[in-house]
Amino acid sequence: MEFLSALFTAAFDSNVVFAQMVGMVAVFLLAFKPQDAVRFGLALWAATSISGLVGWPIFALFFEPWGIGYMAPIAYVLVSSIVVFLYGAVACTGKSEAARARIMTQCTLLAVNACVLAAPLGNAAAGEATTLAVATGSSIGAGLGAFIAVVLFATIRQRIDERLVPGALRGLPISLVTASLMCMAFSCVAGIAGGLFA
Template identity: 25%
Template structure:
């Protein structure tokens, strides 16, 4: 049981999908300009990553492996992810129109967010059991949310700072992301 909690914390901080595996950089850079939209995107992606990884694991073990159709893994996972994203998008549109407007085009783009597909594929590659799949997906999604919210806060602080003209905008954002990645590398020594 302790190993499962270590897996969750490791997926969230040590092997973070954004800062260590470099997955999900599009929403990381695109939605992190505003703290509230970053938090909304983080929670939406958290839900999608967790549900999509569970559904993909079930599809892998109940359909693809018994029928020896692992060659269709990526295509089937994309269909599963697109379905989960569509349901999430409809829910947010109905229950939080302001968040739906703030997320804009990035909400449907969760379907093509490589972090979502990456977590589903990593679960299969590592051959996790069902409970460990949940822990890994939850840890990865928590890590995604933490990183995007922290980065949004840092970008808000950068707006108040004097940044040389040549570094304003995306250049200082990428430098800050690199420094944040190095800061998260410090969690690797915790084990």
């Protein structure tokens, strides 16, 4: 039950993108087409989840006993960036030079965003006495929350008809208004999802 509570709390109640405002760059830069957003969001979800699955044992078995628990974010960040670049290396096999360069550029941007999302997970692990179930649920939930945020924002951005938006609000201003409304929507459900499994 604590796994499910941590998962839903991290995904909906304290969404790292909309509730904590971490990783908004990924939403604004890559949330143009829903198809691209789904691929990017899945890779971000996988990197964040694996960073929690591998980073927490590193923290619990090595950093905490040695008295250097404050280094937990480094473990999470390193694991998430390694996962992204391994994914990029696998995706580059059999591709042309231009395609490999494009994939590695996208992987660099993805690694930066995965590191930005992994740092709060490392700080949470260092600050709280959590179990493996809570750490795993939080990391998978944080990735799920980022995936939901990127895909929802891309879908809404695609559906906004730019012809009906006043000239002064076209482009970045309407994106900021949309993001603020989505942040308010996520704050309205705060406390509900995590309480389902208490």
